[in-house]
Amino acid sequence: MEKVVNLGTFLKKMHKKIILKDLYNRNYYVQDFNKFKKHITEFHGNGSSIHEENGFVFRIDQKFRDNLFKIKKSD
Numbered sequence: 001m002e003k004v005v006n007l008g009t010f011l012k013k014m015h016k017k018i019i020l021k022d023l024y025n026r027n028y029y030v031q032d033f034n035k036f037k038k039h040i041t042e043f044h045g046n047g048s049s050i051h052e053e054n055g056f057v058f059r060i061d062q063k064f065r066d067n068l069f070k071i072k073k074s075d
Contacts, residue, residue: 026056
């Protein structure tokens with residue numbers, strides 16, 4: 001298991017699966033990484049906001065976006 005970044009809310013890459021830690025320290029397995037990234041760009045592109053997905057809650061800020069876009073999903 002390779003740790004990609006270390007944040008309060010951190011991202012891990014594990015065997016081509018993207019796992020996000022939400023605000024409650026729960027693991028969220030991103031089903032469609034490209035769709036997730038597109039949504040973050042379109043609806044959370046600047047400033048700080050809260051994103052809820054399937055019961056998981058994320059604080060989206062510039063640090064989160066920067067780290068999210070460092071991940072390259074290879075299928």
